[in-house]
Amino acid sequence: MPVSKSTIPKKSIMLPPGVYCPVISLYKSTKTQETDLDAMYKHCQYLVRSGQHGLVYQGTNGEAVLLSPSEKKDVLRTVRKAVTDLGVPDYPIVAGISGQSTNESIQLAKDAAEAGASFALLLPPSFWAKAVSEEALLQFYRDVADESPLPVVIYNFPGVTSGIDLNSDDLATLAQHPNIVATKLTCGNVGKAVRLTSKFSPEQFSVYGGSSDFLFPTLEAGGVGCVTGLANCFPKSTARIYDLWIEGKVDEARSLQNVVANAEWACKKSLALTKFGAGYFLGKKIGVEDERTFYPRRPYLPPSQKMKDWTVEVMSVLVEEEDAIPLKSFGKGVNGTK
Template identity: 80%
Template sequence: MPIIKAAIPPKKTMLPPGVYTPVISLYKPTKTQELDLDAMYKHCQYLVRGGQHGLVYQGTNGEAALLDREEKKDVLRTVRRAVTDLGVPDYPIVAGISGQSTNESIQLAKDAAIAGASFGLLLPPSYWAKAMSEEALLGFYRDVADESPIPVVIYNFPGVTSGIDLNSDDLTTLASHPNIVAVKLTCGNIGKAIRITSHFTPVQFSVYGGSSDFLFPTLEAGGVGCVTGMGNVFPRATARVYDLWMEGKKDEARRLQDVVANAEWACKKSLAFTKFAAWSFVGGKLGLEDERAFWPRRPYLPAGEKMKKWTVEVMGVLEEEEGRIPERVFGGV
């Protein structure tokens, strides 16, 4: 018996499909590690020119838990200015709006909208995981979505939420909310993705993989893209997997996917490795020579010398591919 698609209307505003980078935060090389907004402006434009279809700020790779409310607004204002200056003022900017209470998440959504974000990315609360029953989880997402001035993308990442893992039934239920438009599955569960895509068209509720190492399978399963920390390092190559698949060049997409998946292994290991790789492969191109700009914010620690070498070796397999792909050209500066 065929699975029947859900009878819900298309959402008013959907997250555009494609590959999104959860952008790292860059800091000044001081004891208190203030945000380096000038550096983040440059990095933002580099990622857009690199072909990324959208950017995510204040997610896990952006160290959202280590930024205060005003810093988050400063970053969003900066990157909206960066894409506007580049000539793409409507470029998709997703902001993390995850708080430990309903009220906090609603306030973060309102802050994000005012500062220039297009969508909000929302983790489930997890400080007191035992209190987050299914009823509490569903109520949380509905309450935030009711009040959010921007569409909400569910962020399912059990690794940072004390094991809280929204299942396909939960996601199917939440997909009917008019202001909940997509899910990012950092749980890496392709079976879950298929169960969701079997019930919804992409204009009803979209599915994104949580990394680029399974982008090809996500697209084959009916998903519409991914959010990948590797975009911070190799934006052109990661976006190219999606672009090739969309052009019907699946053999080429699969070949590039194999290389991308091997390179992403370093990102899976540690945020510190992702940030070091970004400095190693991108920092010089942006004029950011001081490695400390790419260190994680304390108490997180930068990569040690042994793992730096390993990271460059693992991720370096993609450097040649990246160099063959031209940057996008825009009408702005």
């Protein structure tokens, strides 16, 4: 017996499909680690030129909980300028709006829209996890989506929300809201993705994987892309899996997926290793060579030398693939110049 397809209307604005980098926050080499907007401008432009289909700021990799509201707005204004200077002013910029209260998340959504974001990414509240009933969870998302000037993407990541995990029934219910357009499944549950894609078309509710080590299975299951921290280090290769799959080059996509999955293993260990990897493999390419720019914000610490060495060994399997892919050209070039 076939699964019943949803009859909800198509959403008026959908998050474009593809691979999105959840961009790390970069800091100045000072005691207070102010955000380094110049470095983030350069990093942004390199990610776009590398073929990333969109960028996410102020998510988990962006250390959102460690940034002030004013810092968040400054970063979003900076990266919107960066993509505009490249000649792609409408490039998708997703902003994390995750707060512990409904009011906070609504305000963050309004701030993000004012600063130039195009979509909003929202975790469930988790400060007092036992008090977050299913009813409270669904109402939270509906209330925020009602007031958000940006289309909302549900961010499901039990690892950072005290174990709160939206199941496929919860997500299917929320998919019916006209301003909730997609979900990012960092829970890594491909079965959940299949259940959702069996009910909804991508125009009704889009499904994204939460990392690139299962991008190929996500696409085969009916999903439309992923959000991957590894893209901070290897943006061309991660985007290339999607591009190959779309072009019908399935065997090539699967082959590249195998290498990417092994490189991404280092990102699973800690954000500090993702940031170190970005500095090691990408820093010189974007003209940001001070490794302290890629340190986590205090109180979190940079990795030990042993873990740095291990990260280089694990991620290096992808260097050859990355270097073989050319950068893309845009109308105005980097920093607005030909």
